[in-house]
Amino acid sequence: MNKKSDLPDNYVPALGYDWLTAIYDPVVQLTTRDTLVKRRLIEQANLNDGMKVLDLASGTGTLSVMIKQSMSSVDVTGVDGDLKILKIAQSKAKKANVRVDFDQALATELPYPDSSFHRVVSTLFFHHLNRSAKAEALAEAFRVLKPEGKLVIGDWGKPTGAMMRLLFYPIQWLDGFETTRDNVEGRLPALIGETGFGNVQTLESINTIFGTLALYSAEK
Numbered sequence: 001m002n003k004k005s006d007l008p009d010n011y012v013p014a015l016g017y018d019w020l021t022a023i024y025d026p027v028v029q030l031t032t033r034d035t036l037v038k039r040r041l042i043e044q045a046n047l048n049d050g051m052k053v054l055d056l057a058s059g060t061g062t063l064s065v066m067i068k069q070s071m072s073s074v075d076v077t078g079v080d081g082d083l084k085i086l087k088i089a090q091s092k093a094k095k096a097n098v099r100v101d102f103d104q105a106l107a108t109e110l111p112y113p114d115s116s117f118h119r120v121v122s123t124l125f126f127h128h129l130n131r132s133a134k135a136e137a138l139a140e141a142f143r144v145l146k147p148e149g150k151l152v153i154g155d156w157g158k159p160t161g162a163m164m165r166l167l168f169y170p171i172q173w174l175d176g177f178e179t180t181r182d183n184v185e186g187r188l189p190a191l192i193g194e195t196g197f198g199n200v201q202t203l204e205s206i207n208t209i210f211g212t213l214a215l216y217s218a219e220k
């Protein structure tokens, strides 16, 4: 695992606060229909044998491990800024007996050459970034994707109704109003398109007890 220590002051850990990282998996499992969302995202990624996949802000590695379990010939790399959560991810992959490479890096400064991956996937991440960091991370995703590569994102999206909007307030309180605003106002697809991606699509909205999650895809 590549290591880098200092994180920016505005870095938002998995559950908003560093001390909550240890309970991230059970909380997310109970509240965000996590397995369903990640399964749907994997279906939308249209993986083929031998593809190289980057799990952007891989957190505890749940999606990385699920991808590897769904297709063992795929080469999966997880990247996250938080060394503590990467250690959880590494032990999860080891326990599942799958090989995933985990790197510590910021999504806004990825340590990979241009055109390295066939797919960049990401769940529950972009709402941790302010507008400019969202644009930088999307630009990095674009850069490291191979031509015709595909981006698939699952994250908080535009609520499907007033109740879903209300239920999202605790997430905004935890992870920050500024970073979550573009998500809840449904601006992620436009931001993805502004980075240069084509064929930007909102694939699905999935309601949870903390609001509406959306799946988006786009192509380089």
Ligand SMILES: C[S@@+](CC[C@H](N)C(=O)[O-])C[C@H]1O[C@@H](n2cnc3c(N)ncnc32)[C@H](O)[C@@H]1O
Pocket: 011, 012, 013, 014, 015, 028, 056, 057, 058, 059, 060, 061, 062, 063, 079, 080, 081, 082, 085, 105, 106, 107, 108, 122, 123, 124, 125, 128
């Ligand atoms: C809510 S968690 C999602 C983790 C995982 N993708 C999942 O679906 O469970 C958000 C993750 O983003 C990471 N993160 C936040 N800001 C980041 C940044 N600028 N660069 C890389 N990772 C970042 C956090 O460390 C955390 O692991």
